[in-house]
Amino acid sequence: MENTIMKQATKKRLLGNTFKYLLLGILAFIVIFPFALGIWTSFLPSMDIAKGTLWGGGQLTLHNYVTAFTQTKILRYLLNSLVIATLVTLAHLFFCSLGAYAFVFLDFKYRDFFFYVVLGTMMLPFEAEVIPNFATVKMLGLLNHYSVMVIPFLTSAFGIFMLRQTFKQIPRDLKEAADVDGLSHWQFYWKVVMPYSKISLCTLAAYSFLGAWNQYLWPMLTTFSDHLRPVQDGLRQLQSEETFNDWGMVQASAAIVVVPTLIVLYIGQHYFKSGLNEGSVK
């Protein structure tokens, strides 16, 4: 009696674990497969891919990578994206934190009004405003220029909102202590508020970087030459230029593009999570 209960329980757990591993395995396969296949084919000779022989065919080759690096502007695309994303990230950190500071530590007329204004912009999708924005940047003479992909995105309502939440957690005592010490707003901002909110700033940085890195529609509309195209649109370009279906080269380019983001993400993962909690769920 005692033994059967024990045995049944053990058996059940064993069965359950096997089932779980099976499910985990299947799901992991589904998640990783498109990746793995892409990377795998990037090492195959173009002829094999075109014929559809994905395994058991010829040998693995780095030829596609050589082609991608030498025949396409993939490195240039990467550099462009890096520059744009870095600039946008720095600008977000700077302008959003200043804005958030104003909402938390400054006392001025219509503060709430302005806050709702900023909040309101989060409801307006950029995608729906491309037509007038295009006209604006054209008027400003920014077309086909890095600045066209940076200037409209120098600040972010989400960033201001998120940092405001963070800054509000800073004890009021600190501000009062700073007042007693005679720190100006700028000093308090730079010496206390910014270091205090490091984690949130990192989170915002991670978001802004990824957001800028993944820009697609806007650069597509506003850039006209390869040496300015960011990587997303560069890949689009490669994809459409190839009537020949040189899949190996395209896959190699995709692999080249995906690796830096994966690295950034594994480093920034933690911040993403905490940022989400702060920015929204809380």
Place this chain on the structure above:
Amino acid sequence: MIESLPSTKQQPKGPEANQEITAKVKSFELKKNDKYYAWLFLGPSILLLTVFVFFPMLRTLYLSLFLTDTFGNPTVFVGLKNYAILLKSTSYIASLKATGTYVISVSIFTIIFGLLLAALANQKLRGIGFFRNIFTATMGVSVSVSAVFWLFMFNPSIGILNKVVTAFGFHPIAWLTTPGWAMTAVIATTVWMHLGFTFLLFFGALQAVPKSLYDAASVSGASSRYQFWHITLPMISPTMFFVAVITLISGFKSFGLIDLMTGGGPTNATNLLVYRVYKDAFMNGNYAQASTEAIFLTIIIAIITFVQFKLLAKRVNY
């Protein structure tokens, strides 16, 4: 710091009283100065948001009331006629429906799969860290990279999916060129793309559920399934809601994947709202109609965002 202030030096009183008074004076001055600092600090953001968000919105609204010429200039005022045309247009209605199908399917499947992955990864099993890493992997994949990977799989002649299909004795499927399948393909790719991020969110939410709740439940007689439905789900409902909202919003804004995978086709089956705006404006040159479509899009997204704010303020479960 204080020594450097000239006012302090002029005060003949004792050091303590001295400091206090200075602080008061200073703080009073600061409050007075706040206004200028506010302009300095907030000015750039407000200016940028005005130029690149508010003004364009009004301009879009304005354009939607006109007919536009070849150069995109509004020439003939037509009032709400553009709206009427759009609402009567079967293809726009079809686009709305397609977008609806897309965003709803994407959010449902993203939630289901994300939750499934997170729930499994939350188990205490040997080697679970490996699976966790795999599940977050798609987070690094951008739209264009996903599109490249999946386009290859959906390729009708050399794609892996058709190999599987034919291996089971079925006819190969024209994935991206049959309306139903194209939508399915786009949804599948989008869900896959969202999976890593959603997984991370759900995983975080699951880990945040106090273990004692499960202990209490299992002691008081709840099976693990019962615990999932009656503890886990209610506890992570805010996260679920959040995921639903962000996938909905990003679904409505979906552009890159459509552009790369289907170009809105076949028979407009995947001609989602943003893609339509783009196509009407930057291919067909019909800026008035595109503006009208943009206004509709804005209204939809604004409503969802607003609901999100409201509900988050109230919290969803407790």
Place this chain on the structure above:
Amino acid sequence: MKKLNQLFKRYWQLFSAAAVVLIIGLGVFGYSRSQVHAAAGRTRVVFWHEMKGPGQKKLVTFINEFNKSQSKYEVVPQFQGGYNDVIQKIMNTHGTDASPAIFQSMDISTSQMYHSGFTVPMQKFIDKENYDVSKIASVARGVATRNNTLLAMPFNTSQTTLYYNAGLLKKYNITPPPVNPTYSDITRVSKQLYDRSNHKVKGISVESYSWLFEQFLSNANEEFANKNDGHTGISTKVNFTGPTAIKSMTWVQDRVKYGDFMNFGSHKNEMAVFLSNKLGIYMQTSADMSVLAKGLGKNLGVTYYPRPDGVKANGISVGGASLWISNDKSEAVQKGAWEFTKFLINPKNQARWEKATGYLAINKDSANEPILKQSYEKLPMLKVPSDQLKSAKANYTNSGIFVDGVVAARSLIQNAMQQIYAGKDVYKSLKAAEDSYNKVLESNNLANGWTK
């Protein structure tokens, strides 16, 4: 000075932050700018093109040769994606730094480019230099001519062409289609192939691509839009439901119903399947020729675009694109663009162009170039598209469509074609497209002040 010092001391972080941003910004912008500048002493001529695959490769070769051949100009190619995108890009960038000096734009954009007033007519340069334009094929010129003024220079000129897999036909013992086939001729071949291969090989594919539809109309001398396809005035109505429109689409739908037809969704896929001997016939641009000839060699069969039964072939209008010179650049740049144009259309280069791509050499003298002669000798079917071109007499219906915004019409027609392939009613599908586009046309004419 002391005050300034103090100010700086207090806000040094602000200053340094601003400085960092400024430096990065300027550095980067400067760098990007310098990348755009041409080599010292040369005039930079930005060239927007939409050539992919072999066309792009050859075009880049031409550009390099041109840049080496002289030291005054430097042509900078910038790939812009599809023909459809580029029209609006021109409309949107004209007058800015971003706009090109010379660009390639497709046949159906002629009207819009003309109306925009953004370009310098080629005729201006021709007249100035007394350039002998008669060497350029007249049918090709017809597409880019208005009031006897050559607006743009045809460059990559193509014909819709019917390709068949002669090897497959031989294998299943099927008589190839005649030179100037009717729909029924094609039906016969397609059916036989499908049946005799035990349904393993699809007979025919017609991409749901409006250009093919337009050419069905052209070949039967049917108007696409009123006012003679816009050649004699502003079109106010389009006609997608004429007898040929219905006949051609019904013909394709019948093929779908029979089963010998398959829609592969995209040009790329279609070509891939055709090359892998799983498709007997397809109709596409003559620019596929080089790839197909390389893949199938002597097994490639080529013939004219089909016509309805009992209708005399009217010939089809040329497709492809022409070169336009923008008027928002300096005289010197425009001159450079013109020099480059002349370089591209000289007999030798046009011959090499046809050999490399399958686009038709528009320079009459190209036929005498050994490179073309040799390849015609080797593979006689390569000559079919240019024969087709020569066989046609230019008239309004085979000289392109001179209507603004045909891009939108095309997407409507494409949609209708897809519906028809999916089994929807032919007339209703076309009628819906026609009605929609008539509305677009009406408001477009109104907005541009062409009608009241």
Place this chain on the structure above:
Amino acid sequence: MGIELKGITKTYDHSDKPVLSEVNAEVQDGELFVIVGPSGCGKSTLLRMVAGIIPISDGILKINGQVMNNVPPKDRNLSMVFQSYALYPFLSVADNVAFGLKARKMAAAEITQRVDDALKMVNLTQYRDRKPRELSGGQRQRVALARAIASDSKICLMDEPLSNLDAQLRVRMRSEIRELQRKLGLTLIYVTHDQTEAMTMADHVMVLHDQHVQQIDSPLGIYNHPANHFVAQFFGTPQINLLTATTSGQTATTKLIVDEFLQVELDAPIATGTYTVGIRPNQLGLKPVNGNEGNATVINVEALGDQTIIEAVMDNDVEIRIVKDGQVHIDLDQRVAVTALGPAFVFDENEALIAEQGGVKDDRIVAVN
């Protein structure tokens, strides 16, 4: 019957050192059994093994005579109250109480009945529709109790249920829990780190320390006969004084000498050597002396009103605590002579109790009764 622990051992996968080893105990039906020990001693682990929340590495657990080692928690028919209360934040008070009953698919009418009864018993009837976050700490604690009450199981486990309450409330809840346990006839295993709770509530106390059971006894049994240093120090406030003492002479003797003033007379002779003597603060006498006489110097005096705690440092630099009833007036730095009054415990070099001086302790027990 009751609960039987035989050689219970817990070792986690990632280490080979057990967190609990060889725990043997028997909990009688209807008794309140307290497991007490400092944090990290494994007491919660032990409780969770009984509940089935964590698996038992070795040994046998029997509940009502049946081996339970691999029985899942839901089938062990226990109730449990957690330190954090483990209330479901999204459920109302009544639903929280009903949770387990619903999970066990009890009839709706009976659930209502039980919930009502349980809430009444803990005086929460009027709060039944509130959410946990709308309740005070004490009220949340009662909800957790109500949940245990509502379940029909006769065995209840409590894991430091009072540690999140303020001092006054804790005192009140102590007696309430004790009362409930008696009224319902529960077998209650109660885990705490607070020796007062153990002393005031328990029928039997298990002292856990260092992965091992130190002693199992009644509260007074433990107070009066601490098995070792640790137990002696753990029970009683202020803490017991542990002093080094040696025997006098070359043969077994009953006399242990700390110093000239402080000497202990044992009930039975003990072998020669050096020992540790434990004397509770209230069993030390203290007499102010002049000049440099005496054996200690007062360093701190805490007047609590009804008693006075005097801290002094002995001449061998050992600090001691002495408790005197009433209000004692003594100056800081005053030289005093400290002497032993009554009971004392003698521990060997292994810190185990080897002898004691009975003193007046038996009389005191009689007097209380």
